[in-house]
Amino acid sequence: MMKKELVMANPLTDFSNGLASAVEKGGVSTILVDARKRYPASGIAYSEELVLTADHVVTREENIKVLLPDGRTLSATIAGRDPGSDLALLRLSEKGLTPARTSDNVKVGQLVLALGRPNREGMQASWGIVTSINGPTRTFRGGLLDEYIRTETTPYPGFSGGPLVNTEGEVLGLNTSGLTHGSSLTIPVKVAWQVAEALATHGTVKRGYLGVRTQPVEIPEAARKALGREQNHGLLVVWLEENGPAEKGGLLVGDILVAVSGQPVGDPDDLFSALGSDAVGKAIAVEILRGGRPETVQVTAGERK
Structure with missing residues (x-):
């Protein structure tokens, strides 16, 4: 066999x-x-x-x-x-x-x-x-x-x-x-x-912009408690474009940006990410600290050229 x-x-x-x-x-x-x-x-x-x-x-x-x-x-x-x-x-x-x-x-x-x-x-x-x-x-x-x-x-x-x-x-x-x-x-x-x-x-690809210059800053403990969430950093507004979206929306130099459209912002990349194509031309909620107190302003985002 x-x-x-x-x-x-x-x-x-x-x-x-x-x-x-x-x-x-x-x-x-x-x-x-x-x-x-x-x-x-x-x-x-x-x-x-x-x-x-x-x-x-x-x-x-x-x-x-x-x-x-x-x-x-x-x-x-x-x-x-x-x-x-x-x-x-x-x-x-x-x-x-x-x-x-x-x-x-x-x-x-x-x-x-x-x-x-x-x-x-x-x-x-x-x-x-x-x-x-x-x-x-x-x-x-x-x-x-x-x-x-x-x-x-x-x-x-x-x-x-x-x-x-x-x-x-x-x-x-x-x-x-x-x-x-x-x-x-x-x-x-x-x-x-x-x-x-x-x-x-x-x-x-459209990208939104506010017309601001910012720098990251640490949020004081009292302000963090006022925010009601754990967020250690925000963006201090150091310059506003004249007649730009942020200025028109009521932002001031010295404000601290803490969130855009509900998205926390602690550095410039966070802000860039929050201002996507869907934000262009729309009123977006910008959460700020002004004088240590939380406020929300509506800003119509422009288009980054």
């Missing part, structure tokens, strides 16, 4: 095939973006005709070309851009993209892949784990990221604008080297897609 050979499954082969499958799945929505003098960069299919990429890789206003996964080259125009978050949205000359599948389920220690299509030779990829999820942070471009992801993946040249994907090929965020000096990070998909929606609708 002939003996049957036992074929043992090779876990390394299964692991390798899993990574290759994730690259293949994510690759159908990873686009080459040729919009600068140097080598091309990458982008993500946001819809059938819109590509989301990194703003810093779009240095040409005209003659923008994109290479689709099926090998077609199409012309594109700028639908909108937001330098503060380093995101730009491109509109193709015709439909034909496969919109990316997304997931906002990301954890430290999770295995991920950074994808790019920086040349006509095809997809490139690197893999690693999520090392941290941080935020908020101010970028040197003047924006504020509520959250950002750090990974062990290698950001090869031309990877900016490309996706970070999970082992199912679902997009977790957009990779960029344009927000920090000397390193790369990932803008989470929930943040990137929110910006993309605004760019598709308005061409820009």
Whole structure:
């Protein structure tokens, strides 16, 4: 009687095939973006005709070309851009993209892949784990990221604008080297897609402003008790723009801002975060300490230019 050979499954082969499958799945929505003098960069299919990429890789206003996964080259125009978050949205000359599948389920220690299509030779990829999820942070471009992801993946040249994907090929965020000096990070998909929606609708991201200059100060214990909550710091108003939103709303130099639209503010980043696009043109509640006593004034937020 002939003996049957036992074929043992090779876990390394299964692991390798899993990574290759994730690259293949994510690759159908990873686009080459040729919009600068140097080598091309990458982008993500946001819809059938819109590509989301990194703003810093779009240095040409005209003659923008994109290479689709099926090998077609199409012309594109700028639908909108937001330098503060380093995101730009491109509109193709015709439909034909496969919109990316997304997931906002990301954890430290999770295995991920950074994808790019920086040349006509095809997809490139690197893999690693999520090392941290941080935020908020101010970028040197003047924006504020509520959250950002750090990974062990290698950001090869031309990877900016490309996706970070999970082992199912679902997009977790957009990779960029344009927000920090000397390193790369990932803008989470929930943040990137929110910006993309605004760019598709308005061409820009509106951000509110009050027309104040402030500095963080410690709130005295008596004033904290008057507030009725544990908040150690507020923002002292040291300057008001003449005829600006804050002045029109009745704020005074010497007031201490403690909350905007119900969101406590203890440093300038808190204030920046509280003045999002939904605040522009609307009357918002600004809680202050004036003479140690809590008060609330209504200020119609302007639009930051």
